Amino acid sequence: MYKYVIFLLANICCGAQAHAAAITCSRGKAPTAMTLPYYEADRTIVGGKIYSKIYTYNSINAGSVTLMCNKGPWSVVYYAIPVNGKEPIRHSDDGIDYLIFPTSLSGIGMSFNDTISGRDPNPTPSLNAISPDVRRTYPGATSTTEWSTPMVTLWRIPGSLGEANSNGVLAFTGPSYVQAIMVYPPDTISPDSRAGTGPAPLPNSWTANYISFTGGLNLYPAxxxxxxxxxxxxxxxxxxxxxxxxxxxxxxxxxxxxxxWGSGIKAKLGDNRIATRSVAIKSxxxxxxxxxxxxxxxxxxxxxxxxxxxxxxxxxxxxxxxxxxxxxxxxxxxxxxxxxxxxxxxxxxxxxxxxxxxxxxxxxxxxxxxxxxxxxxxxxxxxxxxxxxxxxxxxx
CATH class of the missing domain: 2.60.40.1090 (Fimbrial-type adhesion domain)
Structure with a gap:
């Protein structure tokens, strides 16, 4: 009788599995409200010409914020939240791309552009609506301090010009400006992350700095x-x-x-106060x-x-x-x-x-x-x- 020795060859495969991490982030700061500065003596002509610049603030100091997460990867991102969900308008002017967000006042829009040195172009294209502009990404646990100084522009956009208030001022609420931390699926933001820093409509994000903008204008008809x-x-x-x-x-x-009085005031700020201003276009x-x-x-x-x-x-x-x-x-x-x-x-x-x-x-x-x-x-x-x-x- 013949006997056989049978060898069974087994393939043992080890597959890599992704493990979701709950990333805890901290620091940040409470939501703030900012009123765009202007002088009641400022005079600018505004007519029916659409997509004309009314007022440009060269650099608004959105302040510094310290960010820290206990794991990575995570990114520092910036975006804007529209007023009442109004879709922004894409517009190009002098080689710069703008996303103009309608404000609460008919006929007036607002855009944000970075003015960070070393970024090309400077200023960079406007912030997107709830779509992140990724500044930098960290692979692991770290702490960093962010400064933000966006250029803010007020625009004449389609629509009849809204009514002035009892003081003769065109008052408006603008889009909100957000600095946030974003993590990447399958990772999530841990519920242990400190709350109270502002809304976070961007998925997988934690808001570190939330600024709501208001403003007013004295406009002269053309x-x-x-x-x-x-x-x-x-x-x-x-x-x-x-x-x-x-x-x-x-x-x-x-x-x-x-x-x-011309149109298109350009204001240079110091500590978010108007230091100097000039008229861009004479009538x-x-x-x-x-x-x-x-x-x-x-x-x-x-x-x-x-x-x-x-x-x-x-x-x-x-x-x-x-x-x-x-x-x-x-x-x-x-x-x-x-x-x-x-x-x-x-x-x-x-x-x-x-x-x-x-x-x-x-x-x-x-x-x-x-x-x-x-x-x-x-x-x-x-x-x-x-x-x-x-x-x-x-x-x-």
């Missing part, structure tokens, strides 16, 4: 004003009006603009828009309808420039008024665009001419003849 003007075009018998139009009449008007140039209250009959010739309360078969023709320069009869004006379109004043008048001195009172006469104009294929009816246009003028 819109100019002028007294209502009534232009008498004359009293005509239908047969006495040379075909197709009456004589030109002066319809010029004078705009009076608010003091030219320059005027924009004009003519909005008719009646139907546009011929946009290429600058003709609008009468108001329909009397005479028919005629419209009112408007043209830029002095009466003496306008053509007679069927001639088309060199500069007919283009309705519902914003135009630079220097393109329609003898006005010369320039940068105004800060605080300068700006008054400008704009030449315009008007006349009755016969409308083709419309029956003539006698009666009062009138039409109305609205003039909108503001700084460029």
């Amino acid at each position: 819109t100019c004003t002028f007294a209502n003007v009534s232009v008498y075009l004359g009293n005509y018998n239908h047969g006495a009006i040379p075909d197709p139009a009456s004589s030109w009449v002066d319809a010029s008007f004078t705009v009076r603009c608010p003091p030219a 320059s140039g005027l924009n004009i828009k003519v909005v008719p209250r009646t139907e546009i009959k011929d946009s290429s010739k600058g003709v609008i309808a009468l108001d329909g309360a009397g005479a028919k078969g005629y419209g009112v023709q408007l043209a830029w420039g002095d009466v003496s320069t306008q053509p007679r009869g069927t001639g088309i004006p060199a500069k007919p008024v283009v309705f519902n379109t914003t135009l630079a004043a220097e393109t329609i008048s003898s006005y010369q665009s320039r940068s105004y001195n800060l605080g300068e009172n700006v008054t400008q006469n704009i030449k315009m001419a008007a006349r009755f104009f016969r409308l083709n294929n419309e029956d003539v009816e006698l009666g009062p003849a009138s039409a109305v246009v609205e003039i909108i003028a503001n700084y460029d």
